[in-house]
Amino acid sequence: MKAKKLSLVSSILIALAAVLVGLSLFFPWWQMIFFAPQYPEGLNIIVYPNKLEGEIDIVNGLNHYIGMENFSEENFPELSYLSYLVIGLAVITLLTAILRKKSVLYGLIGVFIIGGSLGVWDLTRALRKFGTNLSPTAPIKIDPFVPPLIGHNTVANFVTESILGYGSYFLIAAFILLLIPLWKDRTR
Amino acid sequence: MKKWVPIASGLLAGFVAATISFADFSQSTNTQVASGSTKSNAEKVYVPFGEKDDYYLFASGGHSGQMFIYGVPSMRHIRTVPVFSQDSATGYGFDEHSKKMMGGYTWGDLHHPAFSETKGDYDGKYMFATDVGNSRAAAMDLETFTVKDIINVPNTSGPHCAAFVTENTEYMFLPTRFAVPIGSEYKSLDEYSDQYRGVMSAVTFDQNKEKLNIAYQVALPPWSYDLSDAGKKSSADWAVMTTYNTEEATTNLEINASQADRDYIVLFNWKELEKMVAEGQYDEVTGQKMIFPEKHKGGIYLVPVAKSPHGVDVTPDGKHFIASGKLAPSMTVFSFEKAFEAVKNQDFSGERNGIPILKYESVMEREVNPENALGPLHTQFDDKGMAYTTMFISSEIVKWDPKTGETLDRVPVQYSPGHSVAAEGDTVSPDGKWLIALNKIAKDSYLSVGPSHPESMQLIDISGKMKVIQSSPVNPEPHYAQIIKADKIKTIEVYPKDENNKLATYKQEDAKIVRNGNEVHVYGIAMRSKFIFDAKAKRPDVIEVNQGDKVFIHLTNTDFDEDITHGFAINSYNLNMEVQPGQTNTLEFTADKAGTFPLYCTNFCSALHQEMTGYFLVKPTK
Numbered sequence: 001m002k003a004k005k006l007s008l009v010s011s012i013l014i015a016l017a018a019v020l021v022g023l024s025l026f027f028p029w030w031q032m033i034f035f036a037p038q039y040p041e042g043l044n045i046i047v048y049p050n051k052l053e054g055e056i057d058i059v060n061g062l063n064h065y066i067g068m069e070n071f072s073e074e075n076f077p078e079l080s081y082l083s084y085l086v087i088g089l090a091v092i093t094l095l096t097a098i099l100r101k102k103s104v105l106y107g108l109i110g111v112f113i114i115g116g117s118l119g120v121w122d123l124t125r126a127l128r129k130f131g132t133n134l135s136p137t138a139p140i141k142i143d144p145f146v147p148p149l150i151g152h153n154t155v156a157n158f159v160t161e162s163i164l165g166y167g168s169y170f171l172i173a174a175f176i177l178l179l180i181p182l183w184k185d186r187t188r
Numbered sequence: 189m190k191k192w193v194p195i196a197s198g199l200l201a202g203f204v205a206a207t208i209s210f211a212d213f214s215q216s217t218n219t220q221v222a223s224g225s226t227k228s229n230a231e232k233v234y235v236p237f238g239e240k241d242d243y244y245l246f247a248s249g250g251h252s253g254q255m256f257i258y259g260v261p262s263m264r265h266i267r268t269v270p271v272f273s274q275d276s277a278t279g280y281g282f283d284e285h286s287k288k289m290m291g292g293y294t295w296g297d298l299h300h301p302a303f304s305e306t307k308g309d310y311d312g313k314y315m316f317a318t319d320v321g322n323s324r325a326a327a328m329d330l331e332t333f334t335v336k337d338i339i340n341v342p343n344t345s346g347p348h349c350a351a352f353v354t355e356n357t358e359y360m361f362l363p364t365r366f367a368v369p370i371g372s373e374y375k376s377l378d379e380y381s382d383q384y385r386g387v388m389s390a391v392t393f394d395q396n397k398e399k400l401n402i403a404y405q406v407a408l409p410p411w412s413y414d415l416s417d418a419g420k421k422s423s424a425d426w427a428v429m430t431t432y433n434t435e436e437a438t439t440n441l442e443i444n445a446s447q448a449d450r451d452y453i454v455l456f457n458w459k460e461l462e463k464m465v466a467e468g469q470y471d472e473v474t475g476q477k478m479i480f481p482e483k484h485k486g487g488i489y490l491v492p493v494a495k496s497p498h499g500v501d502v503t504p505d506g507k508h509f510i511a512s513g514k515l516a517p518s519m520t521v522f523s524f525e526k527a528f529e530a531v532k533n534q535d536f537s538g539e540r541n542g543i544p545i546l547k548y549e550s551v552m553e554r555e556v557n558p559e560n561a562l563g564p565l566h567t568q569f570d571d572k573g574m575a576y577t578t579m580f581i582s583s584e585i586v587k588w589d590p591k592t593g594e595t596l597d598r599v600p601v602q603y604s605p606g607h608s609v610a611a612e613g614d615t616v617s618p619d620g621k622w623l624i625a626l627n628k629i630a631k632d633s634y635l636s637v638g639p640s641h642p643e644s645m646q647l648i649d650i651s652g653k654m655k656v657i658q659s660s661p662v663n664p665e666p667h668y669a670q671i672i673k674a675d676k677i678k679t680i681e682v683y684p685k686d687e688n689n690k691l692a693t694y695k696q697e698d699a700k701i702v703r704n705g706n707e708v709h710v711y712g713i714a715m716r717s718k719f720i721f722d723a724k725a726k727r728p729d730v731i732e733v734n735q736g737d738k739v740f741i742h743l744t745n746t747d748f749d750e751d752i753t754h755g756f757a758i759n760s761y762n763l764n765m766e767v768q769p770g771q772t773n774t775l776e777f778t779a780d781k782a783g784t785f786p787l788y789c790t791n792f793c794s795a796l797h798q799e800m801t802g803y804f805l806v807k808p809t810k
Binding site: 061062140 | 795
């Protein structure tokens with residue numbers, strides 16, 4: 001049985017998805033902003049696929065009072081290989097666009113779903129690790145906490161706001177672009 | 189076409205989500221409550237939280253040796269910056285850099301501040317000030333509001349007639365108030381006219397190295413030089429300064445220096461003096477290039493003026509200079525153009541101490557004598573070129589038109605204004621809006637604090653008819669001040685990391701104590717909320733030395749966070765300093781007292797500031 005070829009338009013959509021995946025490398029994926037009465041401007045932890053940015057040192061300096069471990073690139077080994085995975089994903093997406101095989105597209109969508117789930121799981125795991133693994137000798141004792149992946153949380157005088165970055169939206173948009181050919185090239 | 193709908197909608201969905209998360213939808217809710225003309229006095233000076241003043245006021249601190257920084261129009265005191273005097277709050281005069289700069293002096297008399305200028309306008313980079321008490325000049329960096337260099341001015345005693353800078357800050361001139369013999373050597377006062385000199389220094393400032401330097405000096409006659417101003421635009425190469433005691437009296441100056449009907453304004457061309465120095469027309473004395481006007485002719489002229497004038501101020505257009513009479517109840521407007529013409533035509537009425545005298549009539553444009561206005565001291569200008577002169581004796585500010593001499597407005601102030609300062613009021617483009625009277629007498633103004641009174645600064649709205657709308661007490665004693673538009677000053681909040689600084693320690697694990705003979709160098713860290721002097725020690729916040737050791741504490745504040753300042757003091761060792769965020773600062777002292785001395789952070793830094801302590805242990809010599 002001959003596999004049905006995807007239409008040219010679908011192929012272009014998938015190629016576009018590959019571009020978006022590649023672009024996401026250059027934008028933050030996730031961000032947590034810390035607000036306090038004396039920091040109305042907010043302190044940032046900005047997560048890129050390959051680095052951390054923002055006022056990390058200041059956040060760490062403050063977090064040591066509640067006994068939280070330091071955020072640092074060393075503490076996130078993912079940052080050292082994540083960008084290669086993303087490049088790989090962009091490449092196989094581009095290959096899918098070139099092959100124009102529906103079966104390959106199904107496989108790719110599967111990879112996206114698995115990869116995305118792993119990412120969400122990994123971030124949740126990190127948030128849990130930092131929020132619950134507090135030093136017993138900390139000068140200020142607070143109950144362990146797990147900040148949400150997206151949304152607000154209150155810890156002592158800080159309100160944190162977690163949001164997705166442009167990079168994540170590019171990935172979501174890429175995923176949606178991959179779904180469109182399924183509908184467009186559906187067997188009638 | 190329809191094929192593209194899903195693509196577009198897919199992309200759109202993503203970007204809409206992104207926009208919702210990232211875009212700032214908060215709307216500006218600033219609505220002008222009242223326009224300038226309908227605001228009450230209270231509304232004009234009220235600056236609510238979150239908003240800032242429009243102007244900085246830099247008021248000289250006089251014999252406090254400091255500079256006072258205020259906001260205008262709120263007249264809130266923001267900061268006191270130590271310049272010539274020690275300040276334990278900031279550790280100024282205690283840490284190595286400032287201690288060396290102060291050269292063993294503990295106080296100064298900061299008189300006339302001057303901003304650096306570009307094209308005759310404030311550029312917001314540096315502030316210069318002079319010390320009448322111990323004959324020094326200082327340069328303050330306006331990124332950090334800290335003094336970068338102080339220079340001792342030899343052959344001079346009391347550079348009161350300063351600081352004024354030329355149009356592009358080429359020079360800052362420091363003429364002296366007191367005449368002394370060259371080198372301040374001992375000479376009998378009977379030899380005053382022959383042996384004493386009123387030396388003026390031409391000081392340059394290297395902005396890259398942040399260093400002051402004396403380019404040359406001029407051995408002017410032994411008179412007192414009072415106030416000065418640099419020319420502007422067409423008169424930019426020139427400068428003027430007032431003199432008194434041209435009688436060359438040596439005692440009871442109150443009477444004896446007030447005898448002659450006329451003193452002089454010294455008019456000089458600094459470009460010409462610069463050229464003379466370049467051509468070698470000077471004598472080398474006490475290591476300085478000294479121009480002796482009677483020998484090295486040119487570039488300096490005298491303009492007769494009503495006796496004992498105080499201020500001389502150049503109009504914003506650079507065409508006129510106005511002398512304020514002090515003892516003569518009038519202001520005299522002189523013309524630069526007429527003076528240049530007279531110089532060109534050698535239209536002199538004679539010589540004094542080898543310096544040509546211009547004819548009063550050929551340079552003077554008009555004498556202005558507002559009725560019963562007594563003791564004119566100093567003049568500022570507004571955006572329309574109108575003049576505002578302080579009347580010390582009749583306690584008022586008089587607004588008048590330099591072009592016609594007409595009196596336009598007068599307002600009483602409480603009491604006895606010395607100088608006044610208008611918004612950028614001595615530049616080529618004054619702003620108008622505000623004038624502050626720097627009053628010498630504050631009685632009747634504030635709650636009593638006993639016999640010692642503060643001084644008073646009164647804010648005057650000059651946008652329409654002059655009106656005093658705010659009064660602010662100030663420590664002794666502002667002589668002159670400068671008002672600069674706030675957005676011209678670009679400060680830093682945190683010192684950047686300097687990897688080349690060998691004294692800095694940025695990583696906690698690098699903190700160490702190094703002994704070299706009887707010298708102990710501590711490379712330590714101050715951070716919320718602890719000291720780390722020796723990362724590997726059992727107690728990292730303890731310094732242990734032997735009695736008699738020379739101790740160097742190089743402390744780096746590794747909190748690179750705005751307004752997180754740490755202090756460092758050792759009990760009973762009479763030492764304190766601050767380290768600003770990111771800064772490295774050094775204390776150097778001899779551990780001459782044996783014993784146990786707690787050390788602690790003096791600047792409240794965090795919730796656990798009280799715990800930010802350690803010990804300084806000094807083992808006694810046996």
